[in-house]
Amino acid sequence: MKKIILENIKTIIYALIIAILIRSLLLQPFYIPSSSMEPSLLVGDRLFVTKLSYGYSRHSFPFSLGPIKSRILFSEPERGDVIVFKTPADNRTDYIKRLIGLPGDKLQFIDGNLYLNDVEILKSKIKYKSEIFCGKSIVNTIVFKEKLHNGKEHLTSYYKNGSYQNSDEFLVPKDHYFFLGDNRDCSKDSRFLSSVGFVHKDNLVGKAQFIFFSTNIREGSVFEIWNWKKILRTQRFFKKII
Numbered sequence: 001m002k003k004i005i006l007e008n009i010k011t012i013i014y015a016l017i018i019a020i021l022i023r024s025l026l027l028q029p030f031y032i033p034s035s036s037m038e039p040s041l042l043v044g045d046r047l048f049v050t051k052l053s054y055g056y057s058r059h060s061f062p063f064s065l066g067p068i069k070s071r072i073l074f075s076e077p078e079r080g081d082v083i084v085f086k087t088p089a090d091n092r093t094d095y096i097k098r099l100i101g102l103p104g105d106k107l108q109f110i111d112g113n114l115y116l117n118d119v120e121i122l123k124s125k126i127k128y129k130s131e132i133f134c135g136k137s138i139v140n141t142i143v144f145k146e147k148l149h150n151g152k153e154h155l156t157s158y159y160k161n162g163s164y165q166n167s168d169e170f171l172v173p174k175d176h177y178f179f180l181g182d183n184r185d186c187s188k189d190s191r192f193l194s195s196v197g198f199v200h201k202d203n204l205v206g207k208a209q210f211i212f213f214s215t216n217i218r219e220g221s222v223f224e225i226w227n228w229k230k231i232l233r234t235q236r237f238f239k240k241i242i
Helices: 002-025 225-231
Strands: 027-031 045-050 082-086 094-101 106-110 113-116 122-134 137-147 153-159 176-180 204-214
Touching: 002 027, 027 204, 082 176, 094 113, 122 153
Parallel strands: none
Antiparallel strands: 027 045, 045 204, 082 094, 082 204, 094 176, 106 113, 122 137, 137 153
């Protein structure tokens, strides 16, 4: 009996070690709790983030307890990547946003338009009116397709009334990055220097790759099997994140 118990304990320990290695070195699941990335990511999306994409730092490990002082095997992220990072304010909270500014870049909002290194980032209107969540509130927005300087395209939404208009210039320091939420008027991101601001490369956790599961939590719990038609967003299962 004692031998069986010891074997079971060893099996559990091995399984935990393998799980930690996979989570730290390969893939980590994340849950989207806020609407700051709508329409690209919705509350209730579950996605996988690849750890190898930008190399490894202490934040690659559970509870940021990795034995690495700085980032190793580093690969420069690309403008437009959707990235999970630890907020500089506490080095603990996970945020997911879109990378817009690289080290040395200058960014500024002027009359509601985003400028990168004094060149406007072009956007074309997709929907003149679209209802998007901001927290628990539903707001009317205009949805655009935004094209970055490297040719990458993604959707963004701006309030139809009272949208963010002007900002100071943001000059991205060396080894830092500037992030924005796709839900531009409902996102705490690098525009807010006291809470997020510029993100150091060591704070990058990984690149968001695809949604593997999604539920509309506003329609109920996933355990309500009789209501799955409304709750499960099957059209979002295994959807690549762009």
